[in-house]
Amino acid sequence: MENKLKKNLEQCEYIAKTVEAYRKGEMYRCPACGEEFIWNFSGYDAAGNTYACPYCKKSFPMKDLQQLSLSDYLMSESILDIEYLLDKYGQFVSIKLLVSACGPSIYIDTDESAVKLYGLCETAAYPLSEETVNELNEFYGDALNNLPASPVSNKKYVYLITLDWATEDDKGFEFDICATPEKAFELFHKRIDQEMNPQFSWVGEEVFAEDGGVKEGYILDALEDDTFATASRWCVSDDDTGRFSDIYLRRVLLQ
Numbered sequence: 001m002e003n004k005l006k007k008n009l010e011q012c013e014y015i016a017k018t019v020e021a022y023r024k025g026e027m028y029r030c031p032a033c034g035e036e037f038i039w040n041f042s043g044y045d046a047a048g049n050t051y052a053c054p055y056c057k058k059s060f061p062m063k064d065l066q067q068l069s070l071s072d073y074l075m076s077e078s079i080l081d082i083e084y085l086l087d088k089y090g091q092f093v094s095i096k097l098l099v100s101a102c103g104p105s106i107y108i109d110t111d112e113s114a115v116k117l118y119g120l121c122e123t124a125a126y127p128l129s130e131e132t133v134n135e136l137n138e139f140y141g142d143a144l145n146n147l148p149a150s151p152v153s154n155k156k157y158v159y160l161i162t163l164d165w166a167t168e169d170d171k172g173f174e175f176d177i178c179a180t181p182e183k184a185f186e187l188f189h190k191r192i193d194q195e196m197n198p199q200f201s202w203v204g205e206e207v208f209a210e211d212g213g214v215k216e217g218y219i220l221d222a223l224e225d226d227t228f229a230t231a232s233r234w235c236v237s238d239d240d241t242g243r244f245s246d247i248y249l250r251r252v253l254l255q
């Protein structure tokens with residue numbers, strides 16, 4: 001177990017350091033083999049101003065190495081998925097970038113300013129610098145503001161998942177935006193699972209019997225429509241106390 005936790009942390013650290021290297025312009029691509037690597041003094045030959053690729057071992061004049069930037073990384077296949085966090089006015093707050101999905105999921109999370117790993121029952125995190133978090137937020141915040149004109153997006157729709165909830169003494173509203181219907185339904189179901197979990201929400205064992213049925217005194221209003229002709233909804237309410245948890249998934253046409 002200890003080994004696993006150490007390995008998880010090392011994975012986060014490796015990704016964080018890679019992202020930082022792209023941001024600082026320390027990442028290069030070999031012109032021969034195409035591999036990308038962090039610039040290191042051990043590969044540099046000051047006499048000839050040449051650099052030896054750590055992968056194919058060939059030596060090149062420094063000017064032939066392609067220097068990479070953070071946006072090279074963000075536009076690459078390393079980014080498997082993007083989750084936007086928006087406030088209730090639809091303004092950009094932060095992003096979560098999925099960078100590993102085999103085994104534990106690993107995200108670059110600007111809300112947490114960290115690379116975060118989620119295993120079956122363990123998590124790990126390695127911090128990101130403020131500069132990198134700011135550049136990531138700028139990159140995705142700007143892209144979001146320019147969505148219809150952005151060359152990276154030719155999609156006509158975005159998918160909104162909202163969670164509106166109230167208890168006797170508190171209430172809240174959360175909002176996510178997804179680029180694909182698959183991701184949107186995944187998040188929709190994740191939100192529902194969270195409400196069903198007594199650790200996160202009153203709804204859990206109070207409302208649902210062991211056989212999955214709804215106990216007396218509560219109302220479940222659930223509808224799923226993957227054609228998006230109507231919004232998908234999962235709403236639990238308790239009329240006696242006014243508590244509710246209302247989850248919506250809607251498709252929104254971009255203007």
Ligand SMILES: [Zn+2]
Pocket residue numbers: 030031032033034035053054055056057058
């Ligand atoms: Zn090479």
